[in-house]
Amino acid sequence: xxxxxxxxxxxxxxxxxxxxxxxxxxxxxxxxxxxxxxxxxxxxxxxxxxxxxxxxxxxxxxxxxxxxxxxxxxxxxxxxxxxxxxxxxxxxxxxxxxxxxxxxxxxxxxxxxxxxxxxxxxxxxxxxxxxxxxxxxxxxxxxxxxxxxxxxxxxxxxxxxxxxxxxxxxxxxxxxxxxxxxxxxxxxxx
Numbered sequence: 001x002x003x004x005x006x007x008x009x010x011x012x013x014x015x016x017x018x019x020x021x022x023x024x025x026x027x028x029x030x031x032x033x034x035x036x037x038x039x040x041x042x043x044x045x046x047x048x049x050x051x052x053x054x055x056x057x058x059x060x061x062x063x064x065x066x067x068x069x070x071x072x073x074x075x076x077x078x079x080x081x082x083x084x085x086x087x088x089x090x091x092x093x094x095x096x097x098x099x100x101x102x103x104x105x106x107x108x109x110x111x112x113x114x115x116x117x118x119x120x121x122x123x124x125x126x127x128x129x130x131x132x133x134x135x136x137x138x139x140x141x142x143x144x145x146x147x148x149x150x151x152x153x154x155x156x157x158x159x160x161x162x163x164x165x166x167x168x169x170x171x172x173x174x175x176x177x178x179x180x181x182x183x184x185x186x187x188x189x190x
Contacts (some may be wrong), residue, residue, distance in 0.1 A: 001052070001053070001055075001056050001098070001099050001100070001101070001117055001118050001121035002036075002041070002051075002052075002053045002054070002055075002071060002072060002096060002097070002098050003050060003051070003052050003053075003096065003097045003098075003121045003122050003124070003125040004032070004050060004051050004053075004067045004072065004075050004092070004094050004095070004096045004125070005049060005050035005094060005095055005096075005125050006028075006049040006050065006079070006092055006094055007092075007093050007095055007129065008093075008095060009048070009049035009133075011090065012089065012090070015070070016088060016089055017088070018091070018145055020039050020086060020089070021089075021098060023050070023086075024082055024085075024086045024089060024092075027082065027085070028079065028082055029046055029051075031078040031081075032051050033074050035071050035074045035075055035078065036053045036071055037067070038058075038075070039067040039070055039071040040054070040055065040064075040067050041053045041054060041055045041067060042054055042056070043072060050125070051075070052118070052122075053068075053071070054118075054123075055067060060144075061100060061144040061149045061189070062144040062145065064100070064144075065098075065100065065141050065142070065144040065145050066145065067185055068098050069098065069135070069137070069176055069179070069180060070139070070143070070180050072096040072098065072134075072149075072173075072176060072181055073134050073177045075094060075096070076094060076096075076134065076173045077130040079092055079093060079094050094123050094134070095126075095128030095129060095133075095134060095135075095136075095168065096125060096134065096136070097120075097121045097122060097123065097124030097125030097126070097127065097128065097135075097136050097137075098121065098124065098133045098135065098136070098137045098138070098141050099117055099118075099119025099120045099121040099124055099137070099138040099140060099160075100117065100138065100139055100140040100144065101115070101116060101138075101165065105172065115124075115185075117140075117161070119161065120138060120158075120159070120162070122167070123159040123160060123161065123162070123166075123188060124136040124137070124138060124166075124168065125128050126159070127157055127159060127168070127170075128132065128170070128186055130157075131157070131170045133170030133171060133172060134171065134172045134173045134176070135170065135171045135172075135173070135176055136168050136169070136171075137168060137169045137171075138166055138167070138168055139154075139166070139167035140170075141177075141179065142154075142168075142169040145179075145185070148179065149169075149179050150169040153169040153170055153171060154165075154167060154168070154169055155168060155169075155170070156168070
């Protein structure tokens, strides 16, 4: 599960003309949808200024973890492009939470996913602000990536609603982009 949220959107929505804001968000939503699809994910829904996407594990979890991480990096790039395309908007940025786990599918009218795995992804996205990281992945995700990716960034955090602490790995977008490049080169060499 991936949750990407635009930081400071309430302030942004107060400061930017609604027409410009609508045009900007429509562009962001369309581009983010394409990124999720191109990385073999499904947009579960857009919630205000965030996207909630999921990968169904018909393939190895190591593949879906890489796809979600790659999608996070590409969503960041789209967000940077939004800043260039809409100079009236002041430095839009995102935070991304990524978690792996079981969820109930096809719930309610909008056929959403729900469960602890989904809730945790939302909590991890929120933790990006506190930890001052761009991406926060749970252990259930990062353990499916090569150890060199996460061996130096592991830590424990406590999140709202969870009894136990979570083991996480926090990255900035540049680190994640470099790791995706390394993984891509390694798979091409194989």
